Amino acid sequence: MAQDIRVKICGLTTPEQVVAAAEAGAAYIGLNFFARSPRYVTPDLARDLALAAPPGVAKVALSVDADDALLDEITGTVPLDMLQLHGSETVERVEEVKARYGLPVMKVVGVADAADLAQIAEFEAVADQILVDAKPPKGADRPGGNALAFDWALIAGREWAKPWMLAGGLVPGNVAEAIAHTGARQVDVASGVESAPGVKDQGLMRAFVEAARCG
Numbered sequence: 349m350a351q352d353i354r355v356k357i358c359g360l361t362t363p364e365q366v367v368a369a370a371e372a373g374a375a376y377i378g379l380n381f382f383a384r385s386p387r388y389v390t391p392d393l394a395r396d397l398a399l400a401a402p403p404g405v406a407k408v409a410l411s412v413d414a415d416d417a418l419l420d421e422i423t424g425t426v427p428l429d430m431l432q433l434h435g436s437e438t439v440e441r442v443e444e445v446k447a448r449y450g451l452p453v454m455k456v457v458g459v460a461d462a463a464d465l466a467q468i469a470e471f472e473a474v475a476d477q478i479l480v481d482a483k484p485p486k487g488a489d490r491p492g493g494n495a496l497a498f499d500w501a502l503i504a505g506r507e508w509a510k511p512w513m514l515a516g517g518l519v520p521g522n523v524a525e526a527i528a529h530t531g532a533r534q535v536d537v538a539s540g541v542e543s544a545p546g547v548k549d550q551g552l553m554r555a556f557v558e559a560a561r562c563g
């Protein structure tokens with residue numbers, strides 16, 4: 349039986365990819381403003397992508413330790429539903445961003461071992477959602493989008509007060525198992541539905557959403 353799982357497809361770079369993600373059943377699309385990412389988009393391109401999204405699909409801006417100038421430009425150019433903070437932003441910075449832009453904030457917590465989970469409790473006090481992602485490997489040149497999974501057993505059976513998403517190394521072939529292990533009701537994917545870095549594949553997006561919902 350189909351489960352009510354919400355999927356975020358992150359790092360879309362063309363209007364065609366946005367339409368394909370929505371048709372595949374994505375509840376959220378992610379627009380990536382981290383300049384070193386193969387999924388990076390300028391605010392002007394992101395505006396076109398956001399306008400290509402059908403009503404009901406939430407548009408999420410991913411940034412990494414962005415200053416106010418960059419967030420001012422992004423939020424002033426792109427119609428958005430949520431800000432995803434994917435760097436080493438503090439609890440105080442999350443509060444500032446929420447107050448300044450009036451948008452829901454999803455804070456990312458990178459997990460490699462049990463000690464990292466303490467951060468979730470800190471951030472759920474201030475963020476609207478938590479994205480639980482794999483911690484990047486040493487020497488990685490970006491803090492996410494590394495096709496790396498963490499040990500899902502670390503969060504099996506955990507419950508948090510705020511809505512949360514699972515990310516990190518998810519692909520059509522493992523997303524059902526990840527959901528079964530962790531109890532996630534929302535999942536996020538970037539590299540796992542691509543034919544090349546930054547190029548989303550319609551068939552993989554469909555397969556991912558179907559696997560997430562149907563197991």
Ligand SMILES: O=C(O)c1ccccc1N[C@@H]1O[C@H](COP(=O)(O)O)[C@@H](O)[C@H]1O
Pocket residue numbers: 358359378380382385386387410412434481490491492493494495496515516517518536537538539540
């Ligand atoms: O996708 C990126 O390039 C990226 C760059 C910088 C920060 C975050 C990034 N992506 C986020 O990471 C998760 C997991 O990625 P993956 O599925 O393991 O490739 C992704 O869903 C984005 O939210």
